[in-house]
Amino acid sequence: MPALTKGKLEQFAQSIANGLTPAAAYVRAGYSIKGAASSAARLLQNAPICARIAELRQAIAAELLPASIRDLDAVIQAKQQRRELLYQIARERGLEMAGECPGGSTGFIVRRYFGHGQNKAATPMYQVDVGFLREISELEEEVGRRLGQTDSITGAPAVQVNVTFVSTTP
């Protein structure tokens, strides 16, 4: 589609395509500032003008896309380097902990895998098993209830339960 025949309308369309507000584009095209917003809104309902704006926007995007792709390539490269470095740190820490896992004999520490793909397969981690702690707490409460030893004010169990933990760590 060729440029709009009226110079002011073409200028208006170009300004809109470049991101100006309708009122600003209207004034920049050489029209009066008085009633600019409503007049610009009317122009934007004109089909040929809208088509021209869409065409200009597409042309601008086509110009910007290669640069955007190059920018993203640089971002990807930087993030890949960062990931590799962090992966190396995590793996070294994971290996250190596999040798001697603090608290491994209590069973509170469990082996988990984070990440996905290559990272997941290669980097075991150890984590406090909150679910296990909760189970023990519930067991303790249940025993307290059965023995009628529940604290009447707080509802907390007043009985000590001895539990033997089995290590879940390697």
Place this chain on the structure above:
Amino acid sequence: MESMQRALVERQEKVDRLEIDIRELKMQIELARSLTRDEGRW
């Protein structure tokens, strides 16, 4: 034009995946650090 847009989307997705990986690795490292710091507590 379409192929370039597709390439852009693919790259953006790759960036998103890398950000997830980086976030998870940082969590791993932070967790390892906190467990090491708490050694003897368990």
